[in-house]
Amino acid sequence: MSRLRPAKPGSIHSATLWSVLATALLSALVLGDGIGLNLLVVAVPASLAAYFAARAAGRRLRPWTAVWGAGGLALLVVPALRDAGWPSFLAVVSAVALGSLALHGSRSWPGVFLGSVGLFTSVAPSLGWGARGVRERMAGSRGGWGVAFRSTAVAAVLLIVFGALFASADAAFADVLGNLIPDVSVGEGPWRIFLAALGLAGALAAAYTAAAPVRWDGVTVRPGRARGRLEWALPLIVLNLLFAVFLAIQLTVLLGGYDKVMAETDLSYSEYARQGFWQLLWATLLTLLVIALALRWAPRGGARDRTLVRGVLGTLCLLTLVVVASALRRMDLYVDAYGLTRLRISVAAVELWLGVVLVLIMAAGVFGRRLLPRAVAASAAVGVLAFGLVSPDGLIAEQNVQRYRSDHSIDVEYLRGLSADAVPALDTLPEPLRTCALEEIQRTLRSSDEPWYATSWGEKRARDILGDWDPGFREIGCRGLGSGDNGSERGGEVDDPYDPYDPY
Template sequence: MAGLRVEEPAPVRTATLWAALATGVLSMLLLGEGLAVNLLLVAIPAALAAYFAAQDAGRLPRAWTLVWGIGGLALLAVPALRDADWPSFLAVVTAIALGSLALHGGRRWPAVLLGPIGLFNALVTGPIWGWQGLRERSGGARGRVGPVLRALAVTAVLLLVFGALFAGADAAFADLLGDLVPDASVSGGPWRVLLLALGVVGALAAAHTAASPVQWDRVEVPEGRARGRVEWALPLIVLTVLFAAFNAVQLAVLFGGYDAVLKETGQTYAEYARQGFWQLLMVTLLTLLVIVFALRWAPREGARDRTLVRAVLGTLCALALVVVASAVRRMDMYVEAYGLTRLRVSVVAVELWLGLVIVLIMAAGVWGARWLPRAVAASAAAGVLAFGLLSPDGLIAERNVQRYEDTGRFDLAYARDLSADAVPALDKLKEPLRSCALRSIADDLANDPGPWYATSWGEARARDILRDRPLSKDANWDVCSRVGDDVTYR
């Protein structure tokens, strides 16, 4: 990996060290009680540390660097908005991947796929680089470091003494101070120290990567051996004919032939949908894999070969889009019968994204593929961001409440496992079903609320709703035990 670096980073600058220290302090104070807007607050000084280091190394931010950086920070807003853990986790992981792209740069597939490896490697080299810079500064500037440390100590003492006196003099000010100032109790000392260290190390790793990135675009991926036209095209043409035959049946069903098909098969709508969705999802994935290998082994001797490749793969991609539409329609049928769940909404989102990737591949066949790796990465990040902002748990609750209003059927057990993001939708139910559905969520929220920086907007909104409309006391265990999937009252 050392051979892929342009040069070793210059000595760390003072602004970078201060930004890394700010990252560590904010991590220590804000990250010990959950993730919400605090994660975004910690990421800002870490981004500044990387910016200062890149600036010192002569690296100017480019358009794609800003896209990746702003996109990563936007993804960190998902935990601040949503109470559900699963979209927040996906957003954080994607934000790390985008941060790696912003730090390393690059436009080819190795840069998109291997970037995080360089970032994790910097977790070792970054702190060493920072420590060396700190020793150089402290050794030659003891006269400047001492006054700064004394000023910080005096400031801390003044804030502690006068803050305690003002809090004791006025209860309202004490409450305000308790809401604004993080808890820094001694009981969590070791955990806080660990968070401080992790924050500093993470910021220095990002800064070191920005100052001396790994040039993943230098990784040479050898081209596959070009095949003859017949050897290459015959299997793909046969596969295309198979796709066309399947899609002909799907189009017939799509335009009103469900009753005939179901009559012949003896299946219900739900059985028909469940039988085919997972197979069609696998077909989409395998089609992308076939396209990758087909491009690697495609004949490329002249214009006729390029025309052949575009015609065959373009047709296959177009037919694959019909498969995507069929898979999404089957899942919609299944949801109509059994309701929406986290697994179902997730796989539909993945299927739609795979369809978008196929469209991007078709566009690359017309306008060239240099932009394709970054476009695929950007589409994945945009999809994860949209997924989090749309609130999957809220969407699931809304769809299932609508299903209950249409059919009188409601999966109460599943609704109880949703997060606080589902409260606005479940609040629309009539009693006693409303209170039965919200009981578990209300019990989770009944605990002492966390500080403002560790409380998501979804959780805060749910608390407001439950405070304004308390649960019915009549919705006890006996009543709720009789409410299940076959409820018919409205």
């Protein structure tokens, strides 16, 4: 770390300090009620702290830094739009990784990987850096900072006193004030203090990294020993032949569909589609590992060796793309028979992203590998953002409702566990399916009193649709309702109407 990190930054800038303090204050006030638009509210002063620190250190804004920074802020839009926690969690984690990349400016494979988590290495030194800056200003400002703190405290007291008086004098003003100002109770004091400390440490770490980033690109991986052409190419050519034979058989499935599957195999429809997808997903992942190892030990003798490497690995990438298409086709057949779930849409999205990575690898073989690490990281961020914006829970509900209208069964017990993003589709079900699917979501909405900045647009839309509807107590049992009532999975007899493989 002493070799990779440059000299310690100079004294912390006043603008950076004020931005850090604003981040800590906003974290304490708005993050304790949930996540939504408040993440963006807190991220803005933290980003300003990093910007002021970088400018004071003489760093310039580079194109990729702007891309990573804008992408990280864009990912924080997902919690503000979607009520579902799982895509929001992915978006927040990805936003932190992109923010860390923006601060470090890495470009190599080790640099992109370590730079995405390198922000955490700056937490400890940044605390001392910030404390020294405060002490220097308190000692050398001739009371200027003391005056600022006293003035801020007096202004806060005046706002609280007169705001309370005006709120008690006018109900409309009290309602507006209650919607704008966070409701902080004494019992939440420790929790709010922890959030303030978290925001302070995060903003300070971002500013410290912006001023003195770790040069993760200095971590190098030595290339492997170059192999001879025959020794290197023979195993890969055999693997390409195996892929080609497998895919020639798969073309009948891709083009023939369900009836062709049943005619060619002794497996049931669900067994064929389910088992095949997971095996092909693993085959795609292992192929990427094979490509990485092949590049490490590839012959490097001259133009003929480069042509051999590009031809063999390009063919392998192209054949693997067809494997990706086959896996997605199997998942499509499976979803058509048994409906969409969180696990199925997640692994299909991962398989689709792996296909994008293969295309980027092929492009790197033609145009050069310099941008490949950053392109792969950018594609992952775009995938997470798109996954959150399309509303997975909404798609799941919509697809299952559409299947029900096409005389297929529907698993109400599963759908009732979705988030408020699923309400627009579930609200179109006939009774009593609608009540069974929406009662848990509505009870959660009615018991929630989150402020506007911690409420997602998906939750607000669900409230607008359901209104004041009270599901109350019902004597109708929902368990098993809709499972197999309205037609079998394929319109005929099946041995496995319920899929136990998917726990989600």
